[in-house]
Amino acid sequence: MFQWPQIKLILLFMLPSIMLGVLAGSYPGYQLYKYTWYNANFCTSCHVHDYATIGWAQSPHGATTTCHDCHHQRLRDYLKEMIVMIKDRPEFPKDLHHTPYVKKELCAACHVSNAADKSTITGPFELEDVKKIPKVDLSHLHSLHLKKKTELKLLNHHELSPSERGIEKLQPLHEMNFERAESRNITCADCHGGPQNRGHNFSAVDSSCIRCHQETHTTKVTKEVGCRFCHFQDFMIPANLKKPLKELKTEN
Amino acid sequence: MLKKNKKWILHLIGFILGFAIGGFIVFQVLFLSKVLPHGGL
Numbered sequence: 260m261f262q263w264p265q266i267k268l269i270l271l272f273m274l275p276s277i278m279l280g281v282l283a284g285s286y287p288g289y290q291l292y293k294y295t296w297y298n299a300n301f302c303t304s305c306h307v308h309d310y311a312t313i314g315w316a317q318s319p320h321g322a323t324t325t326c327h328d329c330h331h332q333r334l335r336d337y338l339k340e341m342i343v344m345i346k347d348r349p350e351f352p353k354d355l356h357h358t359p360y361v362k363k364e365l366c367a368a369c370h371v372s373n374a375a376d377k378s379t380i381t382g383p384f385e386l387e388d389v390k391k392i393p394k395v396d397l398s399h400l401h402s403l404h405l406k407k408k409t410e411l412k413l414l415n416h417h418e419l420s421p422s423e424r425g426i427e428k429l430q431p432l433h434e435m436n437f438e439r440a441e442s443r444n445i446t447c448a449d450c451h452g453g454p455q456n457r458g459h460n461f462s463a464v465d466s467s468c469i470r471c472h473q474e475t476h477t478t479k480v481t482k483e484v485g486c487r488f489c490h491f492q493d494f495m496i497p498a499n500l501k502k503p504l505k506e507l508k509t510e511n
Numbered sequence: 512m513l514k515k516n517k518k519w520i521l522h523l524i525g526f527i528l529g530f531a532i533g534g535f536i537v538f539q540v541l542f543l544s545k546v547l548p549h550g551g552l
Contacts, residue, residue, distance in 0.1 A: 280531075
């Protein structure tokens with residue numbers, strides 16, 4: 260068998276080819292990282308979605324984010340997933356058990372001014388361009404809502420009634436889930452992209468308004484046109500508008 | 512003759528080994544630099 264001095268000699272002889280191999284292997288290693296981090300196909304090859312991936316790709320987020328920007332997981336979960344992918348690959352719909360809960364801080368990284376943590380942003384969107392995104396805490400009704408608390412439980416997808424998951428029209432009150440929990444701050448997912456929405460559809464839906472504002476405007480007109488028909492602009496106007504909107508409308 | 516053949520094989524093994532090590536290290540460094548701040552261990 261080989262002695263250690265012989266092994267050392269062999270390794271020394273192989274060193275140039277090893278170094279060459281290291282250089283050559285660096286590029287595929289980089290490409291593999293790019294695929295696993297930036298390409299949604301890597302995630303969707305296993306994670307069960309209905310049309311969530313299509314919804315994401317067609318949304319503004321599709322061009323500016325990766326799955327990892329919002330869906331964080333621990334290192335050990337990647338290792339578990341490798342085993343699951345081989346042994347028991349999930350299938351839709353039987354293996355779709357819950358809606359991922361994306362924390363407010365992740366939305367805040369782009370959509371709130373002076374966000375505490377921007378480290379979550381890893382996608383194609385440059386940090387310099389994040390500054391150009393309109394900040395919701397500077398708009399009237401957004402800032403009002405974000406300062407309020409609610410006792411409504413933040414529901415998972417399967418906790419909603421089948422009719423409540425629809426976003427076409429306001430749902431009958433008696434079919435909605437108003438389960439109470441500990442008081443908490445209103446979060447982005449209460450109105451945007453939460454269980455009321457299908458995956459990655461971040462438009463605010465009227466059923467989100469109704470969950471808190473059940474007793475407001477219980478007229479036929481409201482039921483026909485919804486909440487956003489009248490109140491949409493209040494979420495867009497600046498919070499520090501010097502003149503009330505009524506005055507501006509009178510002047511013009 | 513045999514020694515020449517062995518040398519060629521050694522170079523090939525060395526290249527493949529280096530290729531795997533290089534790719535693995537680059538991938539791990541880049542991947543862990545993203546995963547660990549996001550989700551931790």
